[in-house]
Amino acid sequence: MGNHSTLTEFFLLGLSANAHVQALLFVLFLGIYLLTIMGNLMMLLVIRADSRLHTPMYFFLSHLSFVDLCFSSVTVPKMLENLLSQKKTISVEGCLAQVFFVFVTAGTEALLLSVMAYDRYAAICHPLLYGQIMSKQLYMHFVWGSWGLSFLDALINILLAMNMVFCEAKVIHHYSCEMPSLLPLSCSDISKNLIALLCSTILHGLGTFLLVFLSYTRIISTILNINSTSGRSKAFSTCSAHLTAVTLYYGSGLLRHLMPNSGSLMELIFSVQYTVITPMLNPLIYSLKNKEVKAALKRTTEKYLQHIRG
Template sequence: MEMENQTSISEFLLLGFSSWPGQQGLLFALFLCLYLTGLFGNLLILLAIGSNNHLHTPMYFFLANLSLVDLCLPSATVPKMLLNIQTKSQSISYPGCLAQMYFCMMFANMDNFLLTVMAYDRYVAICHPLHYTTIMTPRLCTSLVALSWLIATLNPLLHTLLMAQLHFCSKNIIHHFFCDINSLLPLSCSDTSLNQLMVLFVVGLIFVVPSVCILASYGRIVSAVMKINSIQGKLKAFSTCGSHLALVILFYGAIAGIYMSPSSNHSNEKDSAASVIFMVVAPVLNPFIYSLRNSELKGTFIKTLGQALKNKDTVMKGSYWKDNMKSKDEEIGEVKEISSENEESLQKEDMPTDIEFLGVINRLSKDSSQHPESKDAVENGSPNSKAIHLELLTARRRGAPALRGPTIEL
């Protein structure tokens, strides 16, 4: 049976923020700024990871996928909402509503899976640093992401097909800013018991299980960090993982408030605010939380920006042809400069990253009774100490070349 024969209405009305008629201009500016900020931040992370071969590791492979999802999740709702505010029209077609519901569910599910995988990756890096490369292999990382995309694609497809079988007789007003499945089901004049059962089952399976896995991973991380004797090491670990955990709590708290709370606690304003948190705010915060405290990403950003500004100045000054007609002395000078830069990069390569520092400190704290220099390093909490460098070089020569993990082709 065709879609037109299953429903007597051709469009829905999205009245999510229409109850604030005097604030439409402010809402438009707010959501436009949030959307563009998230768009720029996530694109910058993708470009940085793709342009730097040193960042082709499991942690950044997962972060690149998360940035891609955080580009798409707000794009499924915010542009349509901005268009409706600008044109003062709240309508969305029936096929467009089903398509929006599908993509919102797919990217929300993928965000959920990636947060779980990244929590596990962080647990392995901190609690089992010397076995990191043997556990987080490129094959396992690719399989985890591929399986996540597969489930995230098939699950909303099931809900969309079930929704397409329902009849919508006369009610077409959705008190939300996007086509949410919980807002669509009450409008149907058909039996929706199967749809509601599937929503409860899927929410319990796809969101509760990953959230428990994330909490378990961070619980093991906290347990490992508490065994570190260094106060500095503990503070560094908690400052690194605390912001990630806060974002996870914000994401899952908003979802639980919408899909797992009693219907008596629901209201249009509360549901819209909670949806904004995990659909718009969380994707905007992700690039800042995962990159601002990451020295490797910040270094790549600065290097890329500096190179772009240098190229721009060269073109603006009209010295492009002069720079390409260098004398032999200038070429020799450039070779020496490149050699010195390579030496500096090699020295920087020996410096431990945040994840390496936490993992090595965790290991050294266990062996402090056997190695006096390790004990001093743990008590002082210095990332530049001889013991930590010795541990890093030893681990890399054993077959864990850089505890940061194996290279993954992006």
């Protein structure tokens, strides 16, 4: 870390400087964070406790809930600390660590959403062959491959970032450290960093979005060819929750990274949407739109209450 001797910390100035607004934001984001933790822990508990949910779809969903827990925990605690602090700083090492874990969690979430889209494609377009297509070996490889690929991508980007030299500029117009916010602060050659970031964006952004798009193109085509209205409704209901989660994540995430890195209000709103709001909404989306999850939640609650009474 000797290259960073000229600079030891950054100032995170992404949110309001007004003390009253900061207090309101602290309460708001603390509430969102607590809901995120409770909602995703609830999903993990219900999926683990109910044997009827031990299927590939819910195995993916349990990992998505775990990723959302981690994703939110990477950025929100530091944001809450800075909202209460007069000196809104983060060390260079802490900033790089945050960048690394943002890469891991955001990349894993994108890959998991694309894998879940393929799972829905197999279930709706090839229902009789679903058990053979989505074997345990395959879906385990999908999940651990998502984690491994994201970790490798994060490692490459962060190793290159550790060679950057940060001189006088030390203000980040954001509430967290992300690679697009760090690159303009470097006074050394960042061409390799830009190439690595571009490859990451293509892989985790456009690449996974293309997989989701192709899967849903086939899904929609298959649903439209179903003769009965009830059959179409039932088929669509099995993927509506995932489609909602995909729209929220990719919509805000891609817009955030396609916008110029200026610290504008819209940039911050899109960042908050995909790093803070979406991890909170995902368990709500899957529990409210999924009859199996609601039924499992009811059974788990009843068992828990019986255990307390007994």
